[in-house]
Structure formats: C-alpha cells, structure tokens
Amino acid sequence: MAKARILAVDDQRYFRVFLEDLLVQQGFEVRTAGSGEEALHLLERERFDVVVTDLVMPGLSGAELVERVKARSPEQDVIVVTSVGDVRTAVEAMRTGASDYLLKPLDPTLLERSLDAILQRKRLRQEHAALMAENLEYLGVLSLYERTLALFSTLALEPLADRIVEGLCLEMRAQGGVAWIARADDATRLRLAAARGLVRVDREPEEIALDALPAELAALHRPEATPFLTESGGAPALVVPLRHEGRVLGFVRVTDKLAGAAFEERDRAIAERFGAPAAVAVANVLRFRALEHRSFRDPVTRAYTFAFFEDIVRNEIRKATRFGRSFSLLEIELRDFARFRRERSEADIASWLERFAFQIGRVLRTTDLLASASEDRFAVLLPETDALGAAVLKRRMREVLLRSDLCMGPGEDGPRAYLSAASYPVDGTQLEELRSALASRLVEDRESIVHELEGKPFPLVLDALAAKGQPLGADALGEILRFVLGEVERRAHERGLLCVAPGPELAGIARDELARFDPVHTRTELVLVAEERAASLAGAPITCVTPAQIGTRRPFLVYYAEGPGYALVGEPQAADGSTLLFQTGDRVTVEHLAFQLQRALGVPITR
Incomplete structure (x- = not known):
C-alpha cells in the first residue's frame, strides 16, 4: 500500500x-x-x-x-x-x-x-479529528486544536512565542509562563522571547546556553521531548520542550495553576499535544527567517541590499563605540552606466554586473560585506580596518578592475569606476558623517589629476606634476621641507610612508630632520633617496635608496598616512637658487604616488 x-x-x-x-x-x-x-x-x-x-x-x-x-x-x-x-x-x-x-x-x-x-x-490532525468525534471532552480538545492551528498564522517569532505561552496557560489554567526560543544566528543559545502573567522578567536570564543548562532543565536533552515537572522559585512548574527533528528549539515554563492546584497527568498530556505543533511552528519561523535572510541579496550580483547594509553599519558603529574598534567603508560609483546600459541587452548587463561583483569579491575578505545601492553604486563594509588598510584594499580593487575586461580603463568604451573610503572614527562617528566623507571623496576622485597619470611610470608622473609647478624663491623649498618633516616627526607614531628625495642642495636639511626620528616609537616607514647613507643617520629607522632605483634625480617628497597627506615635486634649482615647485594635499594624488613608490621600492605602506 x-x-x-x-x-x-x-x-x-x-x-x-x-x-x-x-x-x-x-x-x-x-x-x-x-x-x-x-x-x-x-x-x-x-x-x-x-x-x-x-x-x-x-x-x-x-x-x-x-x-x-x-x-x-x-x-x-x-x-x-x-x-x-x-x-x-x-x-x-x-x-x-x-x-x-x-x-x-x-x-x-x-x-x-x-x-x-x-x-x-x-496524521496527527486526523487523529485529533477522530478523537474529537468520539471523546466526551470534545469542546476542550477542539479548543486546543484551534489554538495550535492559530500558531501557524504568523511568521514572526515574538508573536508566535506569545501565542504559545498564552495557549499553554489557558489550556492548563495557569497564571504564569515564560518562553525561551533558539536564536536565529546561534541555535545553541536560547533567547528569552515571551512572558505572561505572574512572572518577574527581571529575574529571568536573557539567554540560556544549551551546553550549560541548569540542573532543573537537564531533562531538555532527553530524546523523547515530553513535558516534565520542576520548580521555579520554590513553586511547582511544568516545562514544555519545543523539540523538532531531534533539535531543541526552545522550551516554555508554566507556573502557578489557579487555586494553587498541582500539575497533573492531564496537564502533561495537554502540554505534549500542544507542544508538538508549537515546535513545528517555531521551526517554520526559523526556517522562514533563514529564507528571508537570503532575500537580502541581489539575485544577480549576490550583493546585499543597501537597507540591510546600513543596518549592519549602524550595528558596527555601536560595537566600535563600545569596544574602541575601527572599521572602514568603501563606495564605488560607476559613471556613464546609464549610457552603457542603453547600448546593451538585459542579459549582457546582468552578465556584466555579475562579473563586476566577482572582481570586487576577489579582493574582499570573508568578513567584508558588499552591498548594492543601485546598478551603478556599490558599498563595502570593512570590519576591523583602519584608514590605511582601507586605502590598500581600495588600491587593489582599482587595479583588479583596470586589469579586468570590464572596459574600466581610460579611453575605453565602458563605465568608469570611482572609489572613495571613509573610516571610523577618523572621518566620523555617525553614519551620516561617514556618508558625507564618502560623497566628498568621490568628488575628489572624479576631479583628481591622477586619472591623467594612470599607466605612466613614476619618473614620468613626477615630470607631469612638476610641469604644473609654481615659481618659488631660493629659500622657500628648504623652509617647506623643514616644516613638513617636522610635522611628520610629530606624527611618526602613526602608520604611514614618508619618502624624501631632497636633491644635493637640500640633503643636509633632510638628514638633520630625519636624524631626530625616534627609532622605538616611529611607525611611519621612512625612505631617503640619496647616493649614500650619511653617518649621522646611523641607528635611525630609515631605508636609503639611490636616485637610480627611483629612476629620477628630481627632488620630491611624498607623505601618506591615516590623516592628511602631502606631496611636493620640484625642478632642480637654477643658478640663482629659484625653482618650480608643485605641491598638493589631494589625497587621491598622494595615495597614487605612495603606492607607485611601494611597488617600485618594495617598501610597505604600513608597519
């Protein structure tokens, strides 16, 4: 059969x-x-x-x-x-x-x-129907049956827990009940989900670990999952396990029967009949929550929705504020995407977006979170990442996109990616402040001169910047060099990179300033471009490289750290001591120069 x-x-x-x-x-x-x-x-x-x-x-x-x-x-x-x-x-x-x-x-x-x-x-429903037809307690069983059916009319956990507690209290004529239900993100821990009647909620634990149950609840681990008697505050209590497919999904503790009556075998039978469908209802809700979590992702890119992303960021802000941690956000803007979309079919756009998200995912860690605000705007959460760490990841992301076949390079027929980064707490401690920092830096990225320099080797980049310089007097470059190196020395405890190529005219000033850096507390990577290492720098935390390794004898300085950055590029001094000098605090340009130096010299951006 x-x-x-x-x-x-x-x-x-x-x-x-x-x-x-x-x-x-x-x-x-x-x-x-x-x-x-x-x-x-x-x-x-x-x-x-x-x-x-x-x-x-x-x-x-x-x-x-x-x-x-x-x-x-x-x-x-x-x-x-x-x-x-x-x-x-x-x-x-x-x-x-x-x-x-x-x-x-x-x-x-x-x-x-x-x-x-x-x-x-x-079969259980059919058995109940047959029993109600034959049993003298027809009305009582019908009431129980209707209450259990009502449990399946909600897919929200807290209202379901309330209905379970209410139904058990009414069926057993009890005046108090408390329910603990498994957490959606950790099934080994039960969370206080509902309370009714004569219960002091402030005396109840917020969570109960299944692997560390108190002695009075040890019977929850029994495979038969039947209700059992225990005590609560010295008074009799009936515990109703909510067990489904071998897993404990929670339990309800019912107390204080009317008129001080004791719990009887009939109460245990009612609790068992009510508890079985209640456990199934809880399992359905937990399964529904897991399914709903999947729906927080875009089906094409698998990126999270922006509303979900912002909820996670707000939670990250609370954790960072409480525990003194840092985190960073990245924003990716795809310019000209509307034109790009008009020229292609829906299938081509979906394929492009899927490959774009895949390229982004290549540089992300498992703890990072990618979200999509729209087809042309994405965001990334980088937990436990400071400003320099975000810059390193942003640079890798830009390089991966430029190397891909997604038409992201200059002069190519495709949307162009602009990236910005903001970090907690350097750029703000509220979501609105971080949003503002991201938006302003996207503008900086779009308007930066660095896009004219992409693909050029470092010496040619310096030549191009020097051509934009302004004339300065004989002593100006030396004064600027002293001031910048003095500022860096005061911030040497910050992670970063300082590379100085002073040229022969200003080598003495550079050596004197660099010799003052503390070798113990300096976290900034110091690089001096000179023909040889001066004796005065013995013991200083400095890496010396020659102009030949850089590929240019042009004087320059690049300082890149968590705070403001700075770069200057000059021409060799004329006979009268005057020179042309280009200087900028544009973080996009400074970042580009710092990463070119890192690649050319093999020195780390951070210690």
Whole structure:
C-alpha cells in the first residue's frame, strides 16, 4: 500500500519524470501535472495528501497555485521547490500557506524527510479529528486544536512565542509562563522571547546556553521531548520542550495553576499535544527567517541590499563605540552606466554586473560585506580596518578592475569606476558623517589629476606634476621641507610612508630632520633617496635608496598616512637658487604616488 498520494507539478517534463521516479521508489503514489491549471483540474477530481510544485512556471505560477489551493482547501499541504534566485517568491509562497520549501538541485533525502514530517502532522490532525468525534471532552480538545492551528498564522517569532505561552496557560489554567526560543544566528543559545502573567522578567536570564543548562532543565536533552515537572522559585512548574527533528528549539515554563492546584497527568498530556505543533511552528519561523535572510541579496550580483547594509553599519558603529574598534567603508560609483546600459541587452548587463561583483569579491575578505545601492553604486563594509588598510584594499580593487575586461580603463568604451573610503572614527562617528566623507571623496576622485597619470611610470608622473609647478624663491623649498618633516616627526607614531628625495642642495636639511626620528616609537616607514647613507643617520629607522632605483634625480617628497597627506615635486634649482615647485594635499594624488613608490621600492605602506 502506498504511503501517500502526491501531486507533482512542474512545466519541465524531465523534472516531472525525475520526481515521479524518485517518489515511487520512496513508496508514494504519484500523479503529475505540467502546469498550474492542470493541477487545479486534478485537485477538483481527486484527493492528494501533498502537492509538490515548482515556483517558476508559465501561466499560473507556483505561488499563485499555492494561493488558489489554500483558498479552496486550507488543509491541503503544499511544498514549493525553488532556486536560490527565487527566494523572495518563496517567501510570499510561505506567507500564503506553503508547508515547506526546498531548494534546487533537489536533495532526495530532504524531500523524503519533508514529506514524512508533513504526513506526520497530517496524521496527527486526523487523529485529533477522530478523537474529537468520539471523546466526551470534545469542546476542550477542539479548543486546543484551534489554538495550535492559530500558531501557524504568523511568521514572526515574538508573536508566535506569545501565542504559545498564552495557549499553554489557558489550556492548563495557569497564571504564569515564560518562553525561551533558539536564536536565529546561534541555535545553541536560547533567547528569552515571551512572558505572561505572574512572572518577574527581571529575574529571568536573557539567554540560556544549551551546553550549560541548569540542573532543573537537564531533562531538555532527553530524546523523547515530553513535558516534565520542576520548580521555579520554590513553586511547582511544568516545562514544555519545543523539540523538532531531534533539535531543541526552545522550551516554555508554566507556573502557578489557579487555586494553587498541582500539575497533573492531564496537564502533561495537554502540554505534549500542544507542544508538538508549537515546535513545528517555531521551526517554520526559523526556517522562514533563514529564507528571508537570503532575500537580502541581489539575485544577480549576490550583493546585499543597501537597507540591510546600513543596518549592519549602524550595528558596527555601536560595537566600535563600545569596544574602541575601527572599521572602514568603501563606495564605488560607476559613471556613464546609464549610457552603457542603453547600448546593451538585459542579459549582457546582468552578465556584466555579475562579473563586476566577482572582481570586487576577489579582493574582499570573508568578513567584508558588499552591498548594492543601485546598478551603478556599490558599498563595502570593512570590519576591523583602519584608514590605511582601507586605502590598500581600495588600491587593489582599482587595479583588479583596470586589469579586468570590464572596459574600466581610460579611453575605453565602458563605465568608469570611482572609489572613495571613509573610516571610523577618523572621518566620523555617525553614519551620516561617514556618508558625507564618502560623497566628498568621490568628488575628489572624479576631479583628481591622477586619472591623467594612470599607466605612466613614476619618473614620468613626477615630470607631469612638476610641469604644473609654481615659481618659488631660493629659500622657500628648504623652509617647506623643514616644516613638513617636522610635522611628520610629530606624527611618526602613526602608520604611514614618508619618502624624501631632497636633491644635493637640500640633503643636509633632510638628514638633520630625519636624524631626530625616534627609532622605538616611529611607525611611519621612512625612505631617503640619496647616493649614500650619511653617518649621522646611523641607528635611525630609515631605508636609503639611490636616485637610480627611483629612476629620477628630481627632488620630491611624498607623505601618506591615516590623516592628511602631502606631496611636493620640484625642478632642480637654477643658478640663482629659484625653482618650480608643485605641491598638493589631494589625497587621491598622494595615495597614487605612495603606492607607485611601494611597488617600485618594495617598501610597505604600513608597519
């Protein structure tokens, strides 16, 4: 005899055949339908224990089929089969009454387990119906049954916990109840979710670890998951485990029966009958939350939605404020994307965005979080990352995009990527301040002269910058050099890079200033460009390189750190001591020069 009758609905013939063969092997009687309309005709003429339907079908979709079936027969169990990209539709199907959902590719074991669980619940309902017809306590059992059915009308955890506590208290005529439910992100810990009646919530633990249960709750680990008696504050209490598929999903402790009566065997029987569907309802809600979490991602790029991203950033701000940590945000803007989109098909754009997100993901860590605000704007959260760490990652990201085939380079026919970074707490301690910093730095990136210099070797970059210089008097360059090196020395405890090429005229000033740096507390990487290391710099934390290693004898200075950056490029001094000098505090330009030096010399940006 077949275990049950199943109706399998899918518009793809090979999947219908696959389902039919699989279910027949598992002992079920199977009928198939190639569309939602055909399935409705079969349901009008025949009875089926469970309907298994695909979500995405032409004509009547799987979600619409669920709604029509539940409207006609609320007791009919339906399992929806979906792909990861359809999880939002699956969420709606769960809301309209689907009993379960499974992801493609279909796991035969999970399908059989889901069907067995549904049939078990169906048999339980049938047994209840038969009992109510025969039992003298018909009205009491009916009330219990209706209360358990009401548990399945919500997919929110807190209201469900309230209903479970309320239902148990009413059925057992108790005046107090407390429920702890498993956390969605850590099933080994139970969170206080509901309380009712004569309960001092301030005396109850906020969380209970399943691996460290107090002695009075040790029976929760018993496999039979039956209600058991214990004490609470010296008074009798009945604990109702919420156990599903071998897992403890929570428990309810009921206290204070009316008139001081003791809990009896009848109360334990009611609690067991109520607790079984309550556990299934909790399992459904936790499963729904997991499904809802999947829907926080864009189906094409797999990036998180921006609303979810900002919630995570606000939570990161609270943690950083409390524990004194740092984190950074990146923003990526794709200019001319609207024109790029108009010239391509939807499939081409989806493929491009998928490859773009993949290239970004190549440089991210597992703890980083990529979000999409729109097709042309993305953001990244970098936990435990300071400003310099964010700059390093931003540079790698820019290089990966330029090396890719996504048409991101100068003069190429594609959207151009502009990047900005902001760090907590250097650039702000509130989300609005960090947003403002990101926006202003995007403008700086778009307007920076560095985009004219991309692809040029470092000596030619210096030549191009020097050509933009302004004339200065004979002593001006020396005064600027003293001032900048003095500022860097005061900030030498910060991580960063200082590279000085003073030229022969100002070598003495540079040596004197650099000799003052403390070798113990200096965290800035110091590089001096000179023909030889002076004796006065013995013991100083300085790396010396020759002009030949740099490829130019032009005087320059680059300082890049967590705070403001600075760069100057000069011409060799004329006979009268005058010179042309280019100087900038544009962080985009300074960052570009610092990373070119790092690549040329092999020195780290940070210590």
